[in-house]
Amino acid sequence: MKTKTLKHTFSIAFLIILVACSTKKDTFLARNSHALSTRDNILYNGQIGLNKGIEGIKAEGKDNFWKRLPVERMQIKEDNTPDGKSKNANFELAEAKATKAIQKHSMNIGGQEKNYQIDEAYLLLGKARYYDQRFIPALDAFNYILYKYTNSSNIYQAKIWREKANMRLGNDIQVIKNISKLLDEKKLKKQNIADANALLAETFLNVEEKDSAIAKLKIAVNFTKVNYEKARYHFILGQLYQELSKRDSAIISYQSVINMNRKAEREYIIQAYAKKAQLFDFENGDANAFVKTYNRLVADRENRPFLDIIYYEMGVFYDKQNNQKLAKKFYNASLKTNSKDAYLVASNYRDLGNMHFKNTEYSIAAKYYDSTLVKMDVKTREYIHIKKVRKDLDEVIEYESVAKRNDSILNVVAMSDKDRNLYFEDYIGKLKKSDENKKILEEKQKAKLENIQRNSLTTADDPATGVQQAGKSIKKPGLAPPSITNTSANNTANTFYFYNPSTVAFGKVEFQKRWGNRALSGNWRLPSNTTNAVEEDVTDAKSPTSEGKAAEAETPQYTTAFYLDQLPKTQAEIDSIAKERNFAYYQLGVIYKEKFKEYQLASNKLDLLLQHNPEEKLVLPTMYNLYKIYQITNSAKAEEMKNRISSQYPDSRYAQIINNTNSNSISETETSENEYNKWYKLYQEEQFVFVLEKIDGLIIQFFGDEIVPKFELLKANTIGKLQGLEAYKKAMQFVADNYPNSEEGKNAQDILTTQIPLLEKLNFTTRDTKNWKILYNVGKLEDKSTKALEENIKKFIAGENINKLSYTYDIYTEKENFITVQGITSEAYAKNIASIMKDDKKYKITEPAIVISDENYKVVQIKKNLAEYLASPKVTPVSVQQAVVPQQTVPQPVNPDQAAPKQRTSKQGMPQVTRPPTEIPTTDDKDNPNPNSPPKP
Numbered sequence: 001m002k003t004k005t006l007k008h009t010f011s012i013a014f015l016i017i018l019v020a021c022s023t024k025k026d027t028f029l030a031r032n033s034h035a036l037s038t039r040d041n042i043l044y045n046g047q048i049g050l051n052k053g054i055e056g057i058k059a060e061g062k063d064n065f066w067k068r069l070p071v072e073r074m075q076i077k078e079d080n081t082p083d084g085k086s087k088n089a090n091f092e093l094a095e096a097k098a099t100k101a102i103q104k105h106s107m108n109i110g111g112q113e114k115n116y117q118i119d120e121a122y123l124l125l126g127k128a129r130y131y132d133q134r135f136i137p138a139l140d141a142f143n144y145i146l147y148k149y150t151n152s153s154n155i156y157q158a159k160i161w162r163e164k165a166n167m168r169l170g171n172d173i174q175v176i177k178n179i180s181k182l183l184d185e186k187k188l189k190k191q192n193i194a195d196a197n198a199l200l201a202e203t204f205l206n207v208e209e210k211d212s213a214i215a216k217l218k219i220a221v222n223f224t225k226v227n228y229e230k231a232r233y234h235f236i237l238g239q240l241y242q243e244l245s246k247r248d249s250a251i252i253s254y255q256s257v258i259n260m261n262r263k264a265e266r267e268y269i270i271q272a273y274a275k276k277a278q279l280f281d282f283e284n285g286d287a288n289a290f291v292k293t294y295n296r297l298v299a300d301r302e303n304r305p306f307l308d309i310i311y312y313e314m315g316v317f318y319d320k321q322n323n324q325k326l327a328k329k330f331y332n333a334s335l336k337t338n339s340k341d342a343y344l345v346a347s348n349y350r351d352l353g354n355m356h357f358k359n360t361e362y363s364i365a366a367k368y369y370d371s372t373l374v375k376m377d378v379k380t381r382e383y384i385h386i387k388k389v390r391k392d393l394d395e396v397i398e399y400e401s402v403a404k405r406n407d408s409i410l411n412v413v414a415m416s417d418k419d420r421n422l423y424f425e426d427y428i429g430k431l432k433k434s435d436e437n438k439k440i441l442e443e444k445q446k447a448k449l450e451n452i453q454r455n456s457l458t459t460a461d462d463p464a465t466g467v468q469q470a471g472k473s474i475k476k477p478g479l480a481p482p483s484i485t486n487t488s489a490n491n492t493a494n495t496f497y498f499y500n501p502s503t504v505a506f507g508k509v510e511f512q513k514r515w516g517n518r519a520l521s522g523n524w525r526l527p528s529n530t531t532n533a534v535e536e537d538v539t540d541a542k543s544p545t546s547e548g549k550a551a552e553a554e555t556p557q558y559t560t561a562f563y564l565d566q567l568p569k570t571q572a573e574i575d576s577i578a579k580e581r582n583f584a585y586y587q588l589g590v591i592y593k594e595k596f597k598e599y600q601l602a603s604n605k606l607d608l609l610l611q612h613n614p615e616e617k618l619v620l621p622t623m624y625n626l627y628k629i630y631q632i633t634n635s636a637k638a639e640e641m642k643n644r645i646s647s648q649y650p651d652s653r654y655a656q657i658i659n660n661t662n663s664n665s666i667s668e669t670e671t672s673e674n675e676y677n678k679w680y681k682l683y684q685e686e687q688f689v690f691v692l693e694k695i696d697g698l699i700i701q702f703f704g705d706e707i708v709p710k711f712e713l714l715k716a717n718t719i720g721k722l723q724g725l726e727a728y729k730k731a732m733q734f735v736a737d738n739y740p741n742s743e744e745g746k747n748a749q750d751i752l753t754t755q756i757p758l759l760e761k762l763n764f765t766t767r768d769t770k771n772w773k774i775l776y777n778v779g780k781l782e783d784k785s786t787k788a789l790e791e792n793i794k795k796f797i798a799g800e801n802i803n804k805l806s807y808t809y810d811i812y813t814e815k816e817n818f819i820t821v822q823g824i825t826s827e828a829y830a831k832n833i834a835s836i837m838k839d840d841k842k843y844k845i846t847e848p849a850i851v852i853s854d855e856n857y858k859v860v861q862i863k864k865n866l867a868e869y870l871a872s873p874k875v876t877p878v879s880v881q882q883a884v885v886p887q888q889t890v891p892q893p894v895n896p897d898q899a900a901p902k903q904r905t906s907k908q909g910m911p912q913v914t915r916p917p918t919e920i921p922t923t924d925d926k927d928n929p930n931p932n933s934p935p936k937p
Helices: 003-023 028-060 088-107 118-131 134-149 153-167 174-184 190-208 210-223 227-243 247-259 265-279 286-297 302-322 323-338 344-358 362-375 382-415 416-458 486-491 500-513 562-564 571-594 599-610 617-635 635-648 652-657 668-684 688-701 708-723 725-738 742-760 784-800 827-839 852-864 868-873
Strands: 772-778 804-813 818-824 851-854
Touching: 003 852, 028 088, 028 668, 088 118, 118 134, 118 500, 134 153, 153 174, 153 190, 174 416, 174 708, 190 210, 190 227, 190 827, 210 227, 227 247, 227 265, 265 286, 265 302, 302 323, 302 344, 302 562, 323 344, 323 688, 344 362, 344 708, 362 382, 362 827, 382 571, 382 804, 416 562, 500 708, 571 599, 599 617, 617 635, 617 652, 617 725, 635 652, 668 688, 688 725, 708 725, 725 742, 772 827, 784 804, 784 827, 818 827, 827 851, 851 868, 852 868
Parallel strands: none
Antiparallel strands: 772 818, 772 851, 804 818
């Protein structure tokens, strides 16, 4: 009977399980069985995976408190993961669990879902996809809930999450519309209201409506129950108020974060303190209370991970109070914490650099700026600005060193003989004391090292055997720094001499005591190899070292004569030093004014320059720059300087600029640019003589402008055209020496090192060529004899009907020029043509003709050595093809429309040569079929 009962019981139980497992039967048991299994098994594990993924996002995506925080912590990451594939294993697990719950436990009977946990599964699926940054599939999951489960308790959450996905896809206007409509619902829970308003606030920030975002964030703060969200929303409110310059409201918001105490993450509290420090009122604020607050933060053990931030804000506080000593102390303390915040480290270096810059310690400032650039994002504007400042500092360092050195020399020269001797004696005394202190310090360090080695030998391994002495162990104090004894104690197995650092160090000390400092070379025992050591008898190591000592000669630096001999003797040398110093002052004033906007430093340098009787060409530009500075800093001084310029230099362009009241007049910059363009055009038209005559006056007129290096380079190229390679080289060297930091100076230096050496190798060649010319040495184009010769050549070409011949008027020097007949294919043919034009009565050209190959003509034009060619035309050391024609060096006009040179034509309408501005040869390459001829730039 019992067996039958059990049998029926098992059967009934089996039937019940079958009914409960069915997704097709709408029974109480089936509904609850599937819902329970979905919630407590599949969705539970899926939710654990989702939570782990969210924690991973928080850990990876560390907030950047230097910028405004996003309302939602998750930030978009750009990677190459194909669409539709998961990027995170935890989110992949959550998605898999949600999919499993839907596939195995969905009870869609009669068009209705009977498992009330399936909407939870779809919500989990959408969240997993959203956090995995696959927003379109996430949108599908949320939309399915809204379409299929209209009576779900998660309907409002689904709407909010759908709009979050829309926001990530850039549909901000749609999000604002839908969420605003949602907030009109009366059945929303408080957390849903908070989430909706937070989403709306982030969307308003995306469209740059900060006021609306603030209003929504305030609502979110009041309704959220999550302390993490409350702290974050308060902090973002503070940042928004700070951006809108609402200082008091920002402080209240940051204080709200601080007041949350342990309810908020510690990072938010410390950053709130930092933001409050940035808003501190240095005029009316309580400095003592500020210091007490930060001292309390430093003393709190919980704040140890954030000491880098606390120390930095303390450094900024003292920096703004001009307490540089304490500011440096805290900046360096912040750096010593080895902060992981790269921008914080960069800020420490930047502020230290700024501090040294203000103290005119430019070389030190440059090093700090170098460290700043290493830690800073290269794509930011701040990086570009600091990089530019760092580059400009090279100029400042150079000119400051020149000014300081020359000032020192001139001050000493101005002293009387007695004062000068006292000055150097005082310096020598300080130098001796410094050297003695260094020697004492070195001896102490040497004795300390010997002590350490002696102690290590008695407590560590035996140097002879390498075996540790038994029964001897010395305990090291707990706080003592690590010493060499630790190493030897842990390496008792190393018996080889050089494996034991203690014995090696001891041996080095003993060797130095016995032999002194010996050079690392052969025959090291010889006395000549001793450096800074007393001579000893190498054959008798036991003899006293004092016996081998030679009397120490007096150090030259300890005598006044050493310094007096280096002072300038003649007035010309003194004037040259003063001139160099004055130029450095001027350059410093302009750099501080134009590049650093340090108007006080700039005015100091320029005022000092006027007190030292500078050259006349420096006076007016200096006064004008002071006028521009005083317009910003002191209007009364600006008016005074304006009157000085107008009265002393009434006809100068500076006077015209400052007195011009016409608002439509050309500015100073436009004037200089237009003037340069005009002379560059004349250069292109080959009016070299006229340009060279006037360009010195232009350089003086525009002295102090950034346009001057362009004029100098234009002058150098014009000199090359008229005076040849040697003069061209000297002119380029002048530009490179006087404007080393400008683009023109660098260009000139490049020409000096790469192109001019190749041009210097050019020489005449007798190589067979198919390009020949006939030269006639003439004067100016408008001279009667030149015009007569031109008419005869034109008549010859027309009369003989030689289509391939043409002629040009080529500039040679300031006084000599050529009419060049070209298009000739051989030397014999050239001589024949010259003979016909000389002997034929129709032409009667009496001027001597010079027959020359195209390649040799280039050499003549580059080196201006026609006389040398006529004396020995058959010498062939180097072919002209081995040289490279210089690249473009003349700065182009500021207006690109004026940059293209125009082609000149002869009276007969034949094309004339149009040379690139920097090509020294004056020749026409169009008739040269030789592919190996020098290329045009």
